Amino acid sequence: MTLTLAILDIALSAAPWLLLGLAMAGLIKGLISEDQLTRWVGGRGLGSIVRAAVIGAPLPLCSCGAIPTALALHRGGAERGPTTAFLIGTPGIGIDSLTITYALLGPFMAVARGASAVLTAIVTGLLVGRTQAPVAAAATSTSSCEGSCSSGCAGQSKSSKPPAALSQRLARGLRYAFTDILDDISLWLLAGLLVAGALIALVPPQQLAEFGSGLGAMLLMAVIGIPMYLCATAATPIAAGLLLAGVSPGTVLVFLIAAPVTSLATLGVFRRELGSRALVAYLTGIMISAVALGLAVDALAGWWQLDISRQVEQVQELLPSWIEALALLVLVVLALRPLRRRLSAALSRPTSPQELP
Secondary structure (H helix, E strand, O other), rough: OOHHHHHHHHHHHHHHHHHHHHHHHHHHHHOOOHHHHHHHHOOOOOHHHHHHHHHHOOOOOHHHHHHHHHHHHHOOOOOOHHHHHHHHHHHHOOHHHHHHHHHHHHHHHHHHHHHHHHHHHHHHHHHOOOOOOOOOOOOOOOOOOOOOOOOOOOOOOOOOOOOOHHHHHHHHHHHHHHHHHHHHHHHHHHHHHHHHHHHHHHHHHHHHHHHHHOOHHHHHHHHHHOOOOOOOOHHHHHHHHHOOOOOOOOHHHHHHHHHHHOOHHHHHHHHHHHHHHHHHHHHHHHHHHHHHHHHHHHHHHHOOOOOOOHHHHHOOOOOOOOHHHHHHHHHHHHOOOOOHHHHHHHHHHHHHHHOOO
């Protein structure tokens, strides 16, 4: 019973903020086109790398979903540094995962996570940008997601159709967020909630607190997280469970950086497209940045004597329990495809021309 209550408590706390994040992600998706991305990320040097990292951060794309967009940018003329920064910054954090981070980990960790994702993207982009260009880049299909997610490979190709009206783009973006993105993260999010509940309910805090800090723990988190496939949103409940079970904020941050930014599918595509030297620089940049930022966050938290658990409690006290329960119910209905289709049909039926008086 304790395990069930722990899972339910985390789910209720996260639900309203996840709904808000999905809505904002849908608006961003509707407002920004691939042509705009290509123009913004084009160029060379530090400025283009910073732009790619900052622009990619709020976009609603998972790790494998960022692959076809990044390849399109690279083959459209973007240098390898900006391409890498975009490929890391985009899945590292998104507006949906940032809102759920604020709800489950508090404002300090939300700011630290957002800034760390951008800094990791910039540092790694600079390292990869210094590698020698490969003699011949293999033609890599943009379908290299290998089934990891459904939405990332859809809708990425350029269209010759004239641009749609703003209202249509926004409607498509919201539909994308509450169908494709939610379908991609729902099972992973459920798994994350289960792991988080188990950590909170079953693992003694002293046990993880003893081993959950310092350089060794951070290196272990980085080694575990880099080949793993976890989207940024689904990784957040696990991070919350680790934090509440006694793991240090810096070690949790290393997990939040390493797990979402890459996957085995990303590593394979990256090597074929940019070469082995670039792959080594890519992994080195992620590893060094994640551990260095984790150590910095632990130092800041200790210096400022932050009570992360109290910050989380204050955030969760902002919303009444009935809003949390309603938001969780809405998420469950939207995440279950049969219920979502019935809801969509029920909402569209009154406006059907056949039923108008």
